[in-house]
Amino acid sequence: MKFKSLMTAICVLATANIVSAAPFAYVANSGTKNVSVIDTATNTVTATVALPDTQPTIHPYAYSVTVGASGQYVYVGLQDTNEVTVIDAATNAVVKRIGLGTDSPGGLAVNAAETRLYVTSNKSNTLIIINITGSGASEITRVAVETAAQSNPEGVVLSPDGKKAYVANSTTGSIAEISLDEANNVYTRTNLISLVNNTSPYGLAINSTGTKLYAASYNGTASVINTSTRAVTDLPVAAGYSVSVSADNSKVYFPAVGLDKIYVADGTADTVSATTYSVPGAPWGSAIAPNGKLYLAMYSGPDSVKVFDPTSNTVTSTIALPAGAKPISMGDFTGPAFNNTITATSVTNCTITPSGAIPVNSYGRTFSMTTTGTGVCNWVADATNTGNSGSSYAFATPVNADHAITAQFTAGTPYILTASWIATQGGWIVSNPAGINATSQSATFASGTSVILGVNDGSAYQVQAGSWTGDCTGSLSTCTVVMNANKTFGVTIIPKVIGGGPIYNATKSTYHQTLAEATGAATTGDTIKISTAYTTGGSTTGTTGVTVTLSGGWDQTFTTQTIPSPTSMGAVTITGVAVIATNLKI
Template sequence: MSAAAIVAGLASLMVVPTPAGAAAQVREYAYVANRNSNTVSVIDTATNTVTATISVGRTPTFPAISPNGTRAYVSNQDSGSVSVINTLTNRVIATIPVGTNPIGVVVTPNGARAYVANQNSNSVSVIDTAANRVIATIPVAGGPTLVAISPNGARAYVTTPNSSSVSVIDTATNKVVATITAGIGNAPVGVAITPDGTRVYVADLGSNEVSVIDTATNTVVATIPVGTNPTLLAISPNGARVYVANQNSNSVSVIDTATNTVVATITAGLGANPVGVALSPNGARAYVTNQTSNNVSVIDTATNTVVATIGVGSYPGGLAVGRVNVASAVSAVQPVTIRRHIKNKIKQTQGFGP
């Protein structure tokens, strides 16, 4: 076979067709940290089924998904590390040592950095996500537990339950620029920021309330009574509602951010000891981890009712919901497939003249 014939035969292999309905290739998944199983459950939110179970470090506690959906970062509390998961393959591609007892992790809006709260070493680790290594360690007193980043990426808010305060970090300098104590309740844990960046909501575990911080003044402007032992909370994408998981009253409080009042309390259908909560990107669903029933409740936010229950691993804690572009998996595999076909064609023609 001539060289020209080989090239002609390979021409069709070099054409990479554009998948029909490319938008359908973007899938939404929830990543759930199972503390006693040392695993992460991956839930396809379209079907409410677990599609993968990923082994990570010891006592995984909190996951965060990168803005582009290609990576999930999971804090491993008893390993002192963060596992980095490739969301296309659902495999751990890196393990990053951080401080002692890491709990909260969050990725900056530009995806360049991840901030990790190390409770027992009183520090926050800053990870360069391109290099998968710690580039700064910020001293934060009071047992830093969870962290949230402002929408513009300029500030990180860290709950410190041992001192009943919230530390504010300037992400440009990686230094604490404010410590908020007045108005913060006992043992603040969960923290979330409104989409416009003007308010921070903090779940005060020990005082059964949520504190609301004005980010312009770093002062508490409202205190909202909720259920017993509020742990984690999440804000809807439009900023209108806050969902608070109340661990010891087996309920979820729904707060109207316009009035800072509880407008609904969800109990029916929830499992035991709800701790984690995350909203879908379109705000239509809230996902709640039930720690001692080993499952996730799915709430329809239009009706505030539980519409599904998904079994996961043992003692689920934090969770994150995000979109993954599964079409990228095709483009990632395609060059390898082309090279394999080329290699096979060349082997078939070896030893033959023109």
């Protein structure tokens, strides 16, 4: 499997206007090298995002659009310049450019986690899968979408569970079904669905349950595909490049670019209404916003977006675009609804981007921070210093409440404290000030900071005596490190002994600290329980002829035994008593 580096450039606007909380539509204008941002609450253009023009002699033909599930990023496919541009929706700034080499982008799709971008290429006849985690981008692999020499793939959609992608082969009348194993980066074309009477499928849409796939057609009939049986039903709709499904799956809209009208299909009966609706101006792209209205990119005369209200079946608004815009917008170009707000506030020496009141949905968003001056910036989330001094921060998802994010600056040369611990029975080390924790074994602290280290839960775990290493020494339960250089430490964490000791004679109800002590006090028939916290081995003692049972795998209360999960006792010497051992590892 190949991993191919892609051209990536970061470009952040110095002055960024933060958007409001309304859902937005992002219209790719093929004729004016920009994207029009439309507030769907007011149906007005609130921003125009200039697309990269580093090759002024080549027109960056804005063709396809998709918006991530979080609404944080907008992805725009630029033909001729062969790249995908990524826009930060909070700042309307171009933050990433993903070069495709000789491949020209067709349709786009992005997974819910926004770690994988799927791009159809009608030059290489493939679906290109790109890792877009973090600030970079790299090609993972590509999948051939047809057996024919050239199928000109266009639209692509993902199933709601993210396990399949569907690609429209526009010149061979077929749909490629591709299985997606993102965890293992395994992508395989599993089926090729022939549409027979749909000879030119372009745009695709899938209903919210993933049971029906719809394909628009410029020639022949449109199609609805049962994704379980792959049975195809023809729909008497033609001359269209896009298709949109209502949120409740009851209606399917097919704009006919060549006929200046909209066809409406029943999402349950798979039939097309005899009534069509006039929309002069060549409706090319289409998308349904969270408000339930259909937004139509009108390719010709005049350059605009028309808003079709399915309740009244009329165009209720016409939104003017730049002269010569020629909007196309292949794909779902409307963003999600936002239910909450994260208020981000920069402080002196710590600049957070984006800042202000940032609308979010359950997917949240990632914030970045830059530090100026000599010192450390820690993220402060909801008034709590997280101890996290990393360059980015995101609240745990799902985000279902308002939050606040800011920073705290501590002056001084920054030094890194690196941890390494062994905790076979659970537990971890935490630091005060915060920074070291279960998920972060390194943290940055300002020069002169005294960092106190200890176990996360002192009632359940303890530091094994004498196990501190590196810049921590001694046998105490905590360690203090003064950060005057980069430092490291190691430690072993063991379950805390509960009661009188890690060994319990269940017959006599007595606790013991060592194996020798327990067996020396035992009589024939006694059952001695060994907790998982006992790992120091030792020797048995006691009277010859006495037989005892040693039983391992017990918790610290000696009420629960896990089998098979033996107590690893270490080296044991058997003398004196005879031993029957169960669930022990020596």
